[in-house]
Amino acid sequence: MTFNVQGSEARRWTLDIGRGDDGRTPGSEALAWATRYLRQGQIETARLDAEVLLAYCVGRDRTALLGDRQFGLTPTEVACFRELAARRGAHEPLAYLTGCREFWSLPLAVQPGVLIPRPETEFVVEAALRYAMPAVRRRSSCRILDVGTGSGNIAIAVAYSLDSAALVAIDIAPTALEMAQANARACGVAERIRFIQSDLLGALRPRRAGFDLLLSNPPYIAALEWDSLPKTVREYEPRVALDGGPDGLLFYQQLISDAPPYLSESGVAIVEVGDRQAAEVCRLFQHSRQWQVMEIIKDYSGIERVVVAECTHARAHQHGSHRD
Ligand code: GLN
Numbered sequence: 013m014t015f016n017v018q019g020s021e022a023r024r025w026t027l028d029i030g031r032g033d034d035g036r037t038p039g040s041e042a043l044a045w046a047t048r049y050l051r052q053g054q055i056e057t058a059r060l061d062a063e064v065l066l067a068y069c070v071g072r073d074r075t076a077l078l079g080d081r082q083f084g085l086t087p088t089e090v091a092c093f094r095e096l097a098a099r100r101g102a103h104e105p106l107a108y109l110t111g112c113r114e115f116w117s118l119p120l121a122v123q124p125g126v127l128i129p130r131p132e133t134e135f136v137v138e139a140a141l142r143y144a145m146p147a148v149r150r151r152s153s154c155r156i157l158d159v160g161t162g163s164g165n166i167a168i169a170v171a172y173s174l175d176s177a178a179l180v181a182i183d184i185a186p187t188a189l190e191m192a193q194a195n196a197r198a199c200g201v202a203e204r205i206r207f208i209q210s211d212l213l214g215a216l217r218p219r220r221a222g223f224d225l226l227l228s229n230p231p232y233i234a235a236l237e238w239d240s241l242p243k244t245v246r247e248y249e250p251r252v253a254l255d256g257g258p259d260g261l262l263f264y265q266q267l268i269s270d271a272p273p274y275l276s277e278s279g280v281a282i283v284e285v286g287d288r289q290a291a292e293v294c295r296l297f298q299h300s301r302q303w304q305v306m307e308i309i310k311d312y313s314g315i316e317r318v319v320v321a322e323c324t325h326a327r328a329h330q331h332g333s334h335r336d
Contacts, residue, residue, distance in 0.1 A: 036084025164192025234260030
């Protein structure tokens with residue numbers, strides 16, 4: 013079978029997929045075709061993406077598929093594979109095509125309008141589990157707020173790993189909240205997470221018993237960086253989940269100034285930061301005089317990725333040293 017897939021006006025590829033005697037297209041040929049096609053479209057992980065899409069179209073596990081040298085695709089499966097390969101070739105994110113992304117070993121549903129969880133965000137979860145311990149020891153529970161929950165990834169991973177965690181997860185986008193709620197149900201943790209639509213902390217009221225932890229992976233892309241983002245991010249992922257204002261620091265500034273009344277004494281904020289933002293975010297925390305930076309955590313690439321700061325406002329009031 014021969015068909016054309018048009019890329020930009022400048023490119024036109026003619027691609028062949030053979031058809032076996034049984035009327036099925038051999039899987040190995042389809043895979044080789046899609047890999048070539050994606051490579052021409054400058055997709056760095058061409059082979060892996062082709063495998064994932066093929067497995068998705070035939071409804072089988074990727075590794076099982078690779079071990080099966082004989083398998084063939086029905087014409088319907090070929091049509092599905094061809095369409096998804098073409099969309100991936102146009103740089104649509106793989107996770108939006110399959111509707112799924114793994115985070116903290118949990119399969120989460122994602123769709124356009126919801127940020128795709130990134131592996132480095134798992135460092136926020138790891139830190140949250142550590143910093144939850146004092147509250148868990150003190151009163152065998154931990155109250156946690158997740159700001160800008162998106163797919164719900166952070167809140168769900170924490171709830172999944174820590175039975176004694178009670179969470180509130182907020183987001184401005186209804187699409188994200190619906191997805192997060194569905195994900196929480198699928199992961200069996202919906203009973204311990206309250207989802208609330210809120211622009212930052214706007215819809216919440218400070219309480220006497222505040223949150224022990226505030227977690228957030230806020231939008232942190234600076235205006236000038238926007239054009240250099242990969243097409244797959246810039247053109248497909250929600251801008252509201254990425255755009256951090258002119259210098260990328262807008263949401264840190266707001267959280268740092270707004271969050272203290274919502275936190276318990278010695279409450280801790282754990283925030284993900286962008287590449288080379290950690291020092292500036294630390295400075296913002298220190299400068300506010302309501303916070304003390306506790307730790308900066310590097311990701312697997314050695315990038316300073318997570319900033320942990322303790323809210324000192326309650327102690328400062330007690331000692332009468334707090335001035336606004
Ligand atoms: N909490 C989600 C994540 O970490 C969404 C973050 C966001 O929308 N900026 O992926």
